[in-house]
Amino acid sequence: MKLYRPDEIEKRSFEIITQEIGDIELDAKVAPIVKRVIHTTADFDYLHNLCFSENVINIALEAIKKGVDIVTDTKMALSGINKAALAKAGGKAYCYMADEDVARKAKEQNSTRASVSMEKAAELDKPLIFAIGNAPTALIKLDELIKSNKIKPVLIIGVPVGFVNVVESKELIMKSGVPYIVARGRKGGSNVAAAIVNALLYMAYPRES
Template sequence: MKPMDIEKESFAIIEKELTTDIPAEYKPVVKRVIHTTADFSYETSMTFSKGVIEEALKAIREGVDIVTDTNMAKSGISHKMAEKFSCSLNCYMADSDVASEAAKREVTRATVSVEKAAKDNPDCIMVVGNAPT
């Protein structure tokens, strides 16, 4: 089976297993999160701010910076699509200043990398991935 066929089948299985009526604009996001995590509890636990999808799409079309808390999350974003819309993809987790600040304050690098993102890119889209802290 081809990789795209596997993904298509996976999403079909997820769709079949959903038990709640998820609004159409949120459903692709919920399905992607379930696909990524294999955790169907997201079907009922995810919440969305009013207008968030439209605002996110608008920001992407305008070339917003996208910052992730992990390199794994960054690798899961289509670099081709980011380039198409002139969106930069950034992750500060491995930056030396992040590591030294985290050690100095005795906090996680994830904490410092998110703080750096908020300071350097206040209007970014922040993607939270799988940092264990």
């Protein structure tokens, strides 16, 4: 097999993805996100299931350049986000899932830790991007908090994966009035959430090639 140099691997991967996408029309603004998600999953379903609210890329890039913080619903998504790129404008990434107070409240309320994590994030009272790759209950809670004016996210990346309440929770977010990037249907994941965040970061801060 032809072994590529480390610095060539990603470039060559994106060339192959672009080639296989072929003639399918892809909005130039969202193409880097769609391609990075396919790069992360090798799953071309994301060509069709990723949904973007109007003008969402401009909104996201502007917020990133102002140092917006990011809240995730898994440690996996948190660890996949390029924190060095995010820090360029002072942005930080948080995940409250392992916090003791979150675990305690979730148990008390017979709720999920993801749901309680969103309540905790709402208390930050600052512009936030939510990157939700696992828990539909996080999206359901965000929708509730939006409706009761307790939170107004800059952007919700809504890509939980799974079989229970996942499809419906994503539809809720797409009707919430908040800017969104959503993987419609069952697919998604922490890796997909991190890939979307990183695609946005690399659009905000183009890397040397």
